Amino acid sequence: MSTATIAKPQAKQPGKGGRRMSLPVLLLVIAGVLVLTSIVRLITGADGITSVGQMSTALQLAVPIGLAGLGGLWAERAGVVNIGLEGMMILGTWFGAWAGYQWGPWAGIAFGIIGGALGAVLHAVATVTFNVNHIVSGVALNILALGVTRYLSKFTFADAPQGSTKQSPPIDSLGEFSIPGLSDWLNTLNGKHWFLVSDIAGLLGGLVTDLSPLTVIAVALVPLTWWVLWRTAFGLRLRSCGENPVAAESLGVNVYKYKYIAVIISGGFAGLGGAFLSIVASNVYLDGQTAGRGYIGLAAMIFGNWMPGGLALGAGLFGYTDSLNLRGGTTNVHALILLVAILLVIGAAYLAWRKKYVPAVVTVVVAALMFLWYTSTNEVPRQLVTATPYIVTLLVLSLSAQKLRMPKADGLPYRKGQGK
Template identity: 60%
Template sequence: MTEERDTTAEMRVEQVERIPSRFRFTWKHLLLALGALVLLLSFVRAVTGAVDLTSSGAINAAIALAVPIGLAGLGGLWSERAGVVNIGLEGMLILGTWGGAWGALEFGDPWMGVLVGALAGAVGGLLHAVATVTFGVDHIISGVAINILGLGITQFLSKVTFAEMPGGGDTQSPPVPKPGLVSIPGIGEPLQSLEAKQWFLVSDLAGIVRGLTVNVSLLTIVAVLLVPLTFYLLWRTAFGLRLRACGERPVAAESLGVNVYTYKYVAVVISGALAGVGGAFLSLVASSAYREGQTGGRGFIGLAAMIFGNWRPGGLAGGALLFGYTDALQLRRGGESVHALLLLVAVLLAGVAVYQLVKQSRTRAAVITGAAAVIVLVLFTLTDSIPAQFTSVTPHITTLLVLSLAAQRLRMPAADGVPYRKGQAK
């Protein structure tokens, strides 16, 4: 009987989620796209001389900067797949930064810091669930309240904990123990030698591979593994099917015996825990201590990555890497590297214009996209670098551009943000 209910529910959920399309993205297409992107990056690097585009340092930094964004996005994915909008991810990240640092210092173990950070974020998620699921508070209002509450609580806790520790203060903690780094043995030096030769494509591949395999934090590996784990749990198990049904058709899920309230609670608490781990990563790996304000809006960028990924783990990971990459470039050699990105953007826009004209027969859209490509190319040609005032906001500009370009193909869960009460009519 249970198997029959699950099968029926799966058919209903898949019918709602299915998006009509003549094109189905496969692993083959993904590999081809990645190969084309590496080739394009190599071309731009060779033309502009901006070596950081494919350097091992930039790639390593991009992964580290993408992790908290990706974890926040995964948190949003869990919550919104169950029908609860989670604007409070930034506040849960903030709670995780304090919890990560305090746990690592209190217990002398960075992994205890990760656990405490996850618990701190989960508490924020629980508060959000109580407000939205039990009391029916507007999801946006509750999320904003969590953001304010997270900032206020951590400011208070910092003053009563870190200020009393040697080397700490009201707004920062003492240096914290960090999770270990791992490397694939025997390949670091050969790849570094190849990277230094600046050969077309070969050196770029060496830099990318070295950045992915040398001095990688163990917590980064854990965070990366959470992406396929999330996909498996939400799309390959009965638990995930029921949870997604709560975000698509909660009334239908209830009619099949699913306790919608329980699944929403579980999803939002897991959402907060994932964001808390992302916050712990910021204080334990990306930095050497907790500092007030170190989240820098990454909870909101994580939401943008989730939307860019169309509420799917794989697309979300790609969005997080994109934002982390642009952030890494502006932090390393901002003016030179970001200026080189203009040529990359111009080529990509030209490619999109050709696709719109040839494959989609959208002449007007192709003309607009082509004009944008010409404008960007002219800007690249007439300038030598980007002023520092603009490079610092590159990740945020990337967020706006990506969301504006991706908006037409998005489909959020049907009942996302819709108030639910047990026994309500369809």
């Protein structure tokens, strides 16, 4: 066996489950979920599950998760696993708050990006240059970022007015805006609580109400990422490094350079997500502010099958579940239990149609338990609402694990000239 054969990345080939869902089918699924959600809202009277305020909050909470996910997408498309997104977000929150307090919010955003990129440089040096295990390097970066920011806070925020060792002084706001006319009309339409129409109005209203300029920028970065990675020569070369770096090298691609660029951009995205948390979401830096959003962003990327559009849907889902906690969602979560039970019944019917009888029976049993839970209680414990984003993360990853297709050389070590 030749050296080239030995060095070739041994990634699992995607099977039937790796096929992407077509756009018409995806839109049909989204429409079906909206119809079921509207039905559940009418049955339960939980109008808050599709209110404009709920959707607006969900969008704000989805932004840092989506930015972290975009960061993971850039790195992993180049073949570098980035578990360190959480640490890069932590650096982004601290650097963003420090510079934002000194020179204003836009300077804070710039420094948040720089802070995340600095963490990414460490990760790139460890994984790309020295071939350190990507998971080990990412975990080490998360621990290091947490310790560094706590240490720096003692010298920067402790003696500042309204600051402490665990909190920065308040930062000036970037401001918010709504689209005149359209926002008020959708809000009024949502308040009528009509079947489906009001739910769509709530969803669209959340996208045009109380927007931060940084939210608009973050949303625009999703299609921009798709265009750069899938419609430019630069993106093709970068993705080739994550699929088959040996073949890319043979075609003259500087694999090291593209891996470094991808990881640094990845850190910049994560740092921007961290700056969003400290400048837009709360206007102060708080110790532990990221609360695992870097990991959830990574989960959103995996849920989206390493594609920007799917990532955005995953971030929206996790942002929505997180918004239930902020808006007193015990009643809303209780209503969503009924929605989940109905979806499980539909899933069981689909499995039975595919002649997968054992999974279908298990799904029916779980659906029955969900129905029993819904009928036997009036609301869910507050602790469950707080844990909902993390529970959803685990459920989504477990249910979608068989339909994923990661880049073939993702996380595999690479040395220049190994294909010769």
